[in-house]
Amino acid sequence: MVLRLIMAYMxxxxxxxxxxxxxxxxxxxxxxxxxxxxxxxxxxxxxxDSNVAYFLGAVFLSYYGEIMARQTKTPVTSYIxxxxxxxxxxxxxxxxMLQSLEGxxxxxxxxxxxxxxxxxxxxxxILVVFTxxxxxxxxxxxxxxxxx
Amino acid sequence: MDNxxxxxxxxxxxxxxxxxxxxxxxxxxxITMILKSYDVKDAESFVTPTxxxxxxxxxxxxxxxxxxxxxxxxxxxxKVALVNSLSRRIMDTALPLDELEKELNEISAxxxxxxxxxxxxxxxxxxxxxxxxGGSFVDALIxxxxxxxxxxxxxxxxxIKLNGIFxxxxxxxxxxxxxxxxxxxxxxxxxxxxxxxxxxxLLVPGIAFTNAIRDTLMGDYLSGVSKGMEAFLIxxxxxxxxxxxxxxxxxI
Numbered sequence: 576m577v578l579r580l581i582m583a584y585m586x587x588x589x590x591x592x593x594x595x596x597x598x599x600x601x602x603x604x605x606x607x608x609x610x611x612x613x614x615x616x617x618x619x620x621x622x623x624d625s626n627v628a629y630f631l632g633a634v635f636l637s638y639y640g641e642i643m644a645r646q647t648k649t650p651v652t653s654y655i656x657x658x659x660x661x662x663x664x665x666x667x668x669x670x671x672m673l674q675s676l677e678g679x680x681x682x683x684x685x686x687x688x689x690x691x692x693x694x695x696x697x698x699x700x701i702l703v704v705f706t707x708x709x710x711x712x713x714x715x716x717x718x719x720x721x722x723x
Numbered sequence: 724m725d726n727x728x729x730x731x732x733x734x735x736x737x738x739x740x741x742x743x744x745x746x747x748x749x750x751x752x753x754i755t756m757i758l759k760s761y762d763v764k765d766a767e768s769f770v771t772p773t774x775x776x777x778x779x780x781x782x783x784x785x786x787x788x789x790x791x792x793x794x795x796x797x798x799x800x801x802k803v804a805l806v807n808s809l810s811r812r813i814m815d816t817a818l819p820l821d822e823l824e825k826e827l828n829e830i831s832a833x834x835x836x837x838x839x840x841x842x843x844x845x846x847x848x849x850x851x852x853x854x855x856x857g858g859s860f861v862d863a864l865i866x867x868x869x870x871x872x873x874x875x876x877x878x879x880x881x882x883i884k885l886n887g888i889f890x891x892x893x894x895x896x897x898x899x900x901x902x903x904x905x906x907x908x909x910x911x912x913x914x915x916x917x918x919x920x921x922x923x924x925l926l927v928p929g930i931a932f933t934n935a936i937r938d939t940l941m942g943d944y945l946s947g948v949s950k951g952m953e954a955f956l957i958x959x960x961x962x963x964x965x966x967x968x969x970x971x972x973x974x975i
Contacts (some may be wrong), residue, residue, distance in 0.1 A: 579944035582852075585851035586924070588843065589901055590848060590929065593845065594744075594800045612855070634763075653800045654928055656933045663924070663927045665927055669916065669923065672963075672966040675966070676970055706940075
């Protein structure tokens with residue numbers, strides 16, 4: 576588990592540098608990769624469903640990203656994109672290709688839809704956090720506005 | 724106040740973000756934020772993934788507009804962050820145009836990390852993904868070499884401005900060919916599937932995917948759909964490349 580988390584961190588870190596982030600932001604944003612991977616693997620363990628796992632991973636990594644982005648006044652993309660990479664369903668893509676190459680179109684369709692669902696789960700995870708945080712800051716601003 | 728110069732500088736700021744892989748709504752926000760920080764009556768911008776349109780109304784009611792076509796597309800999130808913080812700073816206190824121009828040119832001229840460092844990172848990427856997906860140490864070492872080759876291909880094709888989908892078809896094919904060759908050369912036990920999956924991660928459309936989500940969230944469906952399409956086509960390109968190469972090499 577610890578080895579996997581370190582590998583997820585290194586994978587995110589390499590992407591952060593390939594995306595040309597500065598050293599400090601890259602080191603911080605790669606932590607999101609480990610967080611995403613941790614909750615993804617835990618979700619897989621408890622719910623036995625990859626879509627729920629992808630959703631959980633995306634929720635926690637984008638929560639981390641949104642918070643860090645606000646703390647450091649950096650665009651959220653800098654934090655979310657490198658962190659999301661380890662969760663991108665590359666194996667689903669590969670399996671889809673492999674199945675269609677073998678002429679097994681049922682299998683290819685199944686793998687393809689699974690890959691699309693995984694991407695959709697990631698997107699919904701990011702969407703939920705983004706919306707909730709926006710609402711939270713809106714309410715917070717309104718409350719502080721009324722008390723003043 | 725020279726409004727013609729202002730609109731050009733604001734467009735340059737937007738152009739840097741757009742070319743560096745920022746979201747579309749961020750480009751629009753940055754341009755209007757910069758323009759409205761100065762003494763103008765109204766400012767609007769409309770941005771698509773391939774072009775910027777800006778229009779500015781000055782205090783006398785005259786309208787200036789500018790259309791800029793953008794074709795270059797790289798990933799440099801540092802530039803996005805720098806222009807973003809610059810535009811926030813301008814919102815607080817408007818900088819003189821000379822200073823704004825100087826800062827924008829500085830950001831625009833910023834060099835990416837050196838090529839050896841990028842290759843090192845690509846090697847680390849291949850290595851760590853292969854271990855992450857359950858590969859052995861030997862698998863990871865093979866992916867490490869392939870990661871360097873893929874990055875070299877990406878850097879080489881960037882110079883001659885090839886079509887993005889074609890680059891990914893080539894990348895997928897390169898990965899599949901190298902993996903088949905190297906696994907047959909290495910006498911130890913290796914897992915071809917895991918090495919290929921670990922190596923193609925370097926090609927996956929991470930930035931297009933995130934931007935597609937974020938633009939759609941901001942209600943910019945036009946850009947969201949076109950970025951989503953880009954991500955999808957890149958993924959299909961990788962699959963086509965790897966698939967055809969595997970078929971040719973007979974490594975299934």
